[in-house]
Amino acid sequence: MEEMKCIHAKKERSEEEFKDLIHRLNRIEGQVRGIKRMVEDEAYCPDILIQVSAVNSALNSFSKVLLGNHIRTCVADDIRNGQEETIDELVTLLQKLMK
Known part of the structure; x- marks a missing residue:
């Protein structure tokens, strides 16, 4: 199996x-669909906002897991293989994520 690199699209x-x-x-x-139903059912704004906050938290958690996996696999493998440009790619990614 060919090793996938960070610079690839897959x-x-x-x-x-x-x-x-x-x-x-x-x-x-499912959480987003629930929020849509709440809006359709004319739920109280603070109740909807609490659910939006839960979705934001879940997305942040997803991003942390995905980023951790990326660093442990693609980034580490590329650095071991001498592909230093991966560090620049990671720095650019982190700058975009921290906007």
């Missing part, structure tokens, strides 16, 4: 990582 994930990420996204999707 990454092969382990079955465990894939299932975890999809599970998290499915939960987030």
Whole structure:
């Protein structure tokens, strides 16, 4: 199996990582649908905002897991293979995430 690099547009994930990420996204999707229903049902604004905050927290958690996996796999592998440009890519990514 050919090793996937950070500079590529795709990454092969382990079955465990894939299932975890999809599970998290499915939960987030359900939460967003719940918020939509709340709006449709004319729920009280603070109740909706609390659910929006929960979705934001879930998305942040998803991002942290994905970033951690990226650093442990792609970034570490690329650095071991002498691909120093991956560090610049990571710095750019972190700058975008911290806007």
